[in-house]
Amino acid sequence: MDFEIQVEHRDGLLTLTATGQWSLQKAKSLIDRAAVECEEHSSGRVLVDCLSIEIDGRVLEYERYVLGGYILEKLRGVRLAVLFPPDQINRFAQNIVRGGGSAMLVTSDRDEALLWL
Numbered sequence: 001m002d003f004e005i006q007v008e009h010r011d012g013l014l015t016l017t018a019t020g021q022w023s024l025q026k027a028k029s030l031i032d033r034a035a036v037e038c039e040e041h042s043s044g045r046v047l048v049d050c051l052s053i054e055i056d057g058r059v060l061e062y063e064r065y066v067l068g069g070y071i072l073e074k075l076r077g078v079r080l081a082v083l084f085p086p087d088q089i090n091r092f093a094q095n096i097v098r099g100g101g102s103a104m105l106v107t108s109d110r111d112e113a114l115l116w117l
Helices: 024-041 061-074 092-099 110-116
Strands: 004-010 013-021 045-054 079-083 103-107
Touching: 004 024, 013 024, 024 045, 024 061, 045 110, 061 092, 079 110, 092 103, 103 110
Parallel strands: 013 045, 045 079, 079 103
Antiparallel strands: 004 013
16 A cells, blocks of 8 residues: 655644555655655644554564654654554654654644644
8 A cells, every 4th residue: 555645734733644554664754744844834833643554563663763863853843743553652752752852742642632732
């Protein structure tokens, strides 16, 4: 299945919704797209919705580590909330990003994410 990203800008909030099969490379492309959209539209608040992605097994700790560093590199200074399937959340990437001085929340609850943003 292809990996698709839908983008929406509304009321100062950038929302990216991803569908398709999970891979580290596709997740990095999602972060790249968010970075481009943030720069083009001066967005400082981003919601990334990954609730509809398909994950075979578990997201590896190595992938979470790489993504945390990648988010710090590409989205420093952006307030980022990520919606992720509840059975896949362990907040490892979130802790890396926060430890690097940026703001990130990983949750499966859209209301929590929007309130935090």
